[in-house]
Amino acid sequence: MIFAPICGYYGDRYNRKFIIEIGLIVWMLAVLLSTLCGPKHFYLFLLCRGIVGIGEASYVTVAPTIIADMYVGNRRSSALMRRGFELVSNFSGLGYVTGSAFSLWTETWQWGVRLTPIFGIICFLLLFFIVEEPVRGEAEHINPTPSSFLEDIKYLLTVPTYIITTLGLTSVVFVLGCLGWWSPALLQYAWAVHHGTSYISDGVKAEVGLVFGIVTCLGGFFGVFCGSMLSQIWRSGFGNISKNIHADLHVCALGSLFAVPFLYFGLILSSKSMILCWIFTFFAVTGCCVNSAVNIDILMSVISVQRRAIATAIQTLISHLFGDAFSPYLIGLISDALRGEFAKFYLVLLLVFGIRHERSTLAHFIALQRSLFVPNFVLCFGTLLYLISSFYIDRDRRNADKLLHDEQFIIENDSDTSPLIDGVERPLTI
Numbered sequence: 410m411i412f413a414p415i416c417g418y419y420g421d422r423y424n425r426k427f428i429i430e431i432g433l434i435v436w437m438l439a440v441l442l443s444t445l446c447g448p449k450h451f452y453l454f455l456l457c458r459g460i461v462g463i464g465e466a467s468y469v470t471v472a473p474t475i476i477a478d479m480y481v482g483n484r485r486s487s488a489l490m491r492r493g494f495e496l497v498s499n500f501s502g503l504g505y506v507t508g509s510a511f512s513l514w515t516e517t518w519q520w521g522v523r524l525t526p527i528f529g530i531i532c533f534l535l536l537f538f539i540v541e542e543p544v545r546g547e548a549e550h551i552n553p554t555p556s557s558f559l560e561d562i563k564y565l566l567t568v569p570t571y572i573i574t575t576l577g578l579t580s581v582v583f584v585l586g587c588l589g590w591w592s593p594a595l596l597q598y599a600w601a602v603h604h605g606t607s608y609i610s611d612g613v614k615a616e617v618g619l620v621f622g623i624v625t626c627l628g629g630f631f632g633v634f635c636g637s638m639l640s641q642i643w644r645s646g647f648g649n650i651s652k653n654i655h656a657d658l659h660v661c662a663l664g665s666l667f668a669v670p671f672l673y674f675g676l677i678l679s680s681k682s683m684i685l686c687w688i689f690t691f692f693a694v695t696g697c698c699v700n701s702a703v704n705i706d707i708l709m710s711v712i713s714v715q716r717r718a719i720a721t722a723i724q725t726l727i728s729h730l731f732g733d734a735f736s737p738y739l740i741g742l743i744s745d746a747l748r749g750e751f752a753k754f755y756l757v758l759l760l761v762f763g764i765r766h767e768r769s770t771l772a773h774f775i776a777l778q779r780s781l782f783v784p785n786f787v788l789c790f791g792t793l794l795y796l797i798s799s800f801y802i803d804r805d806r807r808n809a810d811k812l813l814h815d816e817q818f819i820i821e822n823d824s825d826t827s828p829l830i831d832g833v834e835r836p837l838t839i
Contacts (some may be wrong), residue, residue, distance in 0.1 A: 410726050410734065412466040415724025418558055420471035421715055426542040430533060432467020437529040439464060444519040470722040477709045477717060478543040507622075512615055547712065561719045570711045570805040571720060573798040574658070578704050579728040580791030581665060584672075584784040585697050586733020587740045591777060592690065593621050598774035599679040599686070607770040620687060628691045632698025636660055640703045655799045657707050662795035664699025665788045671696065673785055676778050697788075700795075711805040713812040740780045748776035 420428055443457035451511075511521035565571055596617050597609050640660040646652035653659065677688030705721070712720045 410462065410466075412463045412730050413470050413722040413725045413729075414719065415722075416466045417719040417725075418471045418561075420474060420547075420718030420722070421561075422610045424542065425471045425473065425475055425718070426536065426540060427467045428535060429473050431527055432464040433533045433536070434464075435467075436461055436464025437533075440522060440529070441526050444522050461772055466722070466725070469725055471718055473705050473709070473721055474545075474717045475542060478545060478714075480726030489744075510619060522732045538671045556715065558719070560725075561716050564713070564716055565720055565723060568711055568805050568808075569801040570798045571708060571724075573794050573801070574661075574704060574707055575724045575727055575781040577661065577665075577791045577794035577798065578700065578724065579732045580787050581697050581700060582728045582732030583736040583787050584668070584791075585694075587736035587781065587784055588672075588690075588694070588697075589625070589733070590737035591740055591744075591781060595676075595679060595774065595777045596621065596683070596686065598770055600683065601770045602680045602774050603683070621690075624687055624691045629698045629701075632664070632695040633701050635695070636664055636699030636788065637702045637706075639699075641705070652703050655802060656711075657703050658795050658802060660705075661700035661703055662792045665792040665795065666696075667699070668696025669785050669788050672788070673782070676781055679778065680774065707802070711802060711809050713809055740777075740783065743780035743783065744773075744776045745795065747779050748772045 414429060416432070439457050439460035443454055443461070446454035446457065507524055509520055511524060512518050517520075593614075596615055600613055600617065601607060601609050640657045642658035643650060643653045643660065671689045671692040675686050675693055678689065679686045708720055708724065709717060
């Protein structure tokens with residue numbers, strides 16, 4: 410989170426491909442070193458895991474701007490959709506799958522983590538030898554002039570759509586963060602309650618993690634795909650579907666709202682039917698992931714070219730700081746408070762009526778289940794934010810286009826060449 414604005418600032422001014430390459434190297438080394446830390450080096454382990462975020466900050470903030478400089482319109486939306494597949498489905502869902510599988514196979518968690526730097530090496534080689542960085546602003550045929558960091562921040566504060574959609578994205582990330590952290594634990598307790606035991610074996614934990622990873626992977630894939638395709642079709646109009654210039658925002662709002670009932674019933678059914686719980690969890694994750702690619706497409710349409718990386722970085726900082734970095738702690742805090750009340754209730758049953766319960770497991774399950782109802786209200790709030798932003802997006806897009814044309818006009822009048830076309834400066838012709 411801390412390094413996201415730094416990477417965003419330099420991403421608007423310097424070679425973005427080089428920034429991502431450095432970030433990948435830092436990420437791979439930090440991941441590998443974290444697996445070598447023993448039980449006596451817990452703080453060193455935390456440091457390494459923190460450094461992992463430095464590497465992630467580089468490509469999360471800079472990569473979308475490279476894609477934006479390669480494509481425009483629906484082609485840009487499709488490219489951002491493919492990026493969403495990789496971030497949401499592959500890296501998040503497959504992390505649970507491979508981690509659980511390797512922990513069962515090797516009987517240690519380290520090898521599941523050591524597998525990821527191999528993919529990092531492949532990405533680094535592909536980036537180094539194949540990817541060519543486009544000229545900044547190439548898709549819009551301009552070569553923007555960078556401004557100061559303070560001017561960038563002042564500019565971002567004048568774009569209501571950016572501010573409101575950042576809060577909307579934060580709401581969704583809040584939900585995904587607490588689900589990713591607490592759902593496996595909830596389902597483990599649900600399994601114990603369903604089988605009337607307080608003992609949860611390592612095999613059950615690994616199985617829950619494996620299935621949750623598959624569900625997350627599939628839900629993320631379908632969420633990103635459906636969100637991006639629906640926004641493109643709705644934006645352009647198709648058949649009986651009329652054209653909607655606010656399609657991106659409406660799709661994000663519908664995705665958040667769609668997830669609410671499935672998340673609620675998934676929690677209710679978790680201790681009664683694991684299969685139904687997995688099905689409802691799949692649809693809840695699908696709804697939450699609908700805006701993954703669409704939200705960044707909205708950002709690119711309302712922010713001027715020379716400030717897209719810093720805008721992505723600030724959005725990443727806020728969405729993670731108040732989203733998935735904060736939500737697991739808050740849900741855990743609520744769960745602990747509720748479990749304390751349940752413990753008192755079970756103590757009264759034991760002393761007054763002599764009724765015994767598996768207090769620890771049942772109390773953990775009920776408290777965690779009740780605390781996970783909070784994300785439903787957060788999703789409703791996110792839906793409202795996306796709808797509110799539809800009142801501002803037309804003006805913000807016009808302002809972004811005006812800045813784009815002003816920049817293009819300045820370049821045409823201050824040089825003897827035309828704007829950059831296909832990455833090559835061509836002489837003006839009459």
